[in-house]
């Protein structure tokens with residue numbers, strides 16, 4: 001156990017227990033209390049979103065977006081195949097048809113230039129996923145959305161504290177660009193609360209309804225503010241809000257955002273520097289951050305030459321007590337969806353599914369552990 005290098009470890013920042021005690025002492029542990037408001041205003045300030053609502057997961061935030069965009073049976077929604085099932089499920093639950101697009105050859109994110117050809121009269125939304133916290137080209141996506149009057153819902157599950165750099169070199173926080181943006185605070189993310197998420201609402205006209213959908217279809221949030229004198233059932237909705245215990249934990253994590261981020265980026269750079277000779281020999285493909293994107297240190301991935309090499313490398317590292325993992329399996333080929341897919345080949349999504357490898361990444365990795373991972377990989381490729 002002592003020598004084991006875990007792929008992920010949920011790390012505490014120090015204040016989590018204090019804040020949870022404080023929440024319990026406050027007499028309100030259900031949702032939408034003081035810590036929820038503090039987290040929401042932290043995220044509103046750091047992203048310039050018009051409104052933020054905490055959710056129990058990114059999955060919930062995506063489901064809220066689908067309701068708020070009034071997705072209906074028969075609507076089409078465009079998204080990458082190389083993503084987590086929640087990106088698609090949220091829209092399937094409302095009866096949408098999912099149209100999957102391939103990844104970029106240079107990056108696992110969606111190939112923005114293939115989106116417009118997939119737009120039909122039934123298309124209602126585009127869901128870009130900022131894979132590894134690296135932005136999609138939001139200028140290209142926004143232009144397609146404007147031309148065809150589509151919603152843009154950014155799946156920013158991995159993209160806290162990361163930015164899109166537009167043509168004027170302005171850094172725009174991910175999640176704040178489309179109509180809606182969704183974050184995950186699952187324990188594998190940079191900022192975590194065990195399970196947790198947030199929805200960013202970026203257009204004022206969606207704010208009122210978002211609070212209703214969040215609170216089980218009732219206008220309870222308006223009632224607590226004193227805007228209405230009684231509350232009742234006014235729309236569809238669900239129980240999307242987390243308890244104050246989750247919000248208290250999350251607030252401690254958010255307060256330490258800078259420290260966490262600095263360490264993660266340092267780890268990312270140490271991997272990148274340490275593996276340069278392997279990358280130059282083209283034995284592994286390095287992660288790529290396009291000039292319009294920033295790196296938030298969410299993930300260090302590399303692309304192997306084949307699925308076989310990836311499996312051998314994972315097994316080789318495992319023998320050295322180093323846990324590396326692969327990631328998404330293309331959704332167009334997933335057991336649930338393959339019969340529904342329109343048959344287009346999506347070769348890059350398949351390539352990343354079979355060849356992408358993720359290295360251990362959490363803020364408590366020590367420099368000597370990082371060096372052990374680098375030398376493990378170097379040994380694998382350089383041993384005869």
Ligand SMILES: Cc1ncc(COP(=O)(O)O)c(C=O)c1O
Pocket residue numbers: 056057058059060083084086087129155157158183184185186196197
């Ligand atoms: C791109 C993407 N979207 C959504 C999710 C779902 O997040 P959550 O576990 O917070 O529901 C994940 C989970 O890792 C993800 O990678």
